[in-house]
Amino acid sequence: MPSASPIPMVDLRSHFAPLRESILQGIGQILDQASFILGEQGRALESRVSTLSGTAHGIGCASGTDALMLALRALEIGPGDEVIVPSFTFIATAEAVRYVGATPVFVDVDPRYYTLTPEGVEAAMTSRTRAIIPVHLYGLPAPMDDLMALAQEKGLLVVEDCAQAIGATIGDRPVGSFGQLGCFSFFPSKNLGGAGDGGMVVTSSGDLAERLRGLRNHGSWKTYHHDVLGYNSRLDEIQALILCRLLPQIQEYTAGRQRAAALYDAALGDLDLVLPPRREGYGHVFHQYTLQIRDRDRLRVALQAAGIASAIYYPIPGHRQRAFADLPPASCPISDFLSGNVLSLPMFPELREEQVEHIASVIRQHLAV
Numbered sequence: 001m002p003s004a005s006p007i008p009m010v011d012l013r014s015h016f017a018p019l020r021e022s023i024l025q026g027i028g029q030i031l032d033q034a035s036f037i038l039g040e041q042g043r044a045l046e047s048r049v050s051t052l053s054g055t056a057h058g059i060g061c062a063s064g065t066d067a068l069m070l071a072l073r074a075l076e077i078g079p080g081d082e083v084i085v086p087s088f089t090f091i092a093t094a095e096a097v098r099y100v101g102a103t104p105v106f107v108d109v110d111p112r113y114y115t116l117t118p119e120g121v122e123a124a125m126t127s128r129t130r131a132i133i134p135v136h137l138y139g140l141p142a143p144m145d146d147l148m149a150l151a152q153e154k155g156l157l158v159v160e161d162c163a164q165a166i167g168a169t170i171g172d173r174p175v176g177s178f179g180q181l182g183c184f185s186f187f188p189s190k191n192l193g194g195a196g197d198g199g200m201v202v203t204s205s206g207d208l209a210e211r212l213r214g215l216r217n218h219g220s221w222k223t224y225h226h227d228v229l230g231y232n233s234r235l236d237e238i239q240a241l242i243l244c245r246l247l248p249q250i251q252e253y254t255a256g257r258q259r260a261a262a263l264y265d266a267a268l269g270d271l272d273l274v275l276p277p278r279r280e281g282y283g284h285v286f287h288q289y290t291l292q293i294r295d296r297d298r299l300r301v302a303l304q305a306a307g308i309a310s311a312i313y314y315p316i317p318g319h320r321q322r323a324f325a326d327l328p329p330a331s332c333p334i335s336d337f338l339s340g341n342v343l344s345l346p347m348f349p350e351l352r353e354e355q356v357e358h359i360a361s362v363i364r365q366h367l368a369v
């Protein structure tokens with residue numbers, strides 16, 4: 001039963017359409033002013049994202065991956081240090097650790113919530129462990145209260161990977177405000193996604209913020225004085241302008257995602273599959289709507305035949321990636337299991353009820369066979 005029109009994973013054209021004129025007018029102004037790097041749009045975005053994430057400072061940079069790398073550099077993590085990361089995440093979490101010369105230590109995730117657990121972290125600690133990077137995977141926060149308590153007790157630093165979770169909360173506290181530093185991605189498909197790459201580090205520490213401002217700009221705090229080896233990792237003004245135009249609607253976008261998730265839950269709840277987890281007191285922003293489902297790969301073919309996109313986030317856990325084959329082997333059976341069984345369905349704020357129903361009916365039919 002093919003749908004009238006295909007259903008993509010994200011619908012960025014619909015997302016940008018209402019803002020098209022306003023964005024073009026803003027880009028025109030930037031061209032007129034010819035101020036392209038580290039200007040007023042970037043500063044406005046930094047201020048708004050830091051406020052949204054309950055922190056005092058935001059430092060824009062070129063990507064979410066760079067945000068993680070800059071955060072680790074700001075904490076002076078480097079060769080000889082170990083950093084604990086979940087195995088079930090996007091590769092950038094571990095890549096950033098390698099970029100600063102430290103060693104990622106892959107730890108398995110909670111089978112219920114797909115996030116790090118304090119027990120998992122504690123079991124993986126050695127005398128070299130300096131930091132942990134909890135990932136708020138799919139938009140559901142990691143258990144930051146417990147992880148911060150452990151980090152404090154053991155003297156570990158905490159960098160939150162908030163790439164998939166802008167606006168997510170525990171109680172009324174936003175992600176990004178728990179660790180020493182929080183890292184966001186503005187990759188186009190993210191909950192706040194631009195028209196290109198971009199990222200931001202947030203922190204309540206004035207010292208760390210100052211360090212980050214120099215690190216992202218060639219290690220320079222004063223023009224042409226380079227005190228440390230830094231990076232060219234700045235967020236340009238056109239990207240910052242686009243993100244500033246999107247940001248006032250972030251709550252509406254999140255509500256659209258949550259509404260779509262509730263529709264999916266209602267339409268799929270009686271089937272033989274595992275729905276995305278919810279957690280009491282946790283504000284989930286549904287970057288992804290991800291099921292555990294048997295016969296996943298054949299289901300994907302059926303969905304595709306019906307014009308419905310789907311995706312696997314992530315088919316190979318970090319500890320099995322060839323890029324990390326030189327590390328000591330890690331045992332992460334839950335990450336292995338999830339990689340073989342998860343399936344993400346279309347998820348974006350504009351997803352309509354009849355689209356969700358159509359997707360659910362294809363899944364229902366497939367499971368009935």
Ligand SMILES: Cc1ncc(COP(=O)(O)O)c(C=O)c1O
Nearest residue numbers: 063064065090092163185186187
């Ligand atoms: C969990 C996670 N961490 C880090 C990143 C890296 O962000 P970026 O693509 O902006 O470098 C992403 C997104 O791609 C991500 O999903």
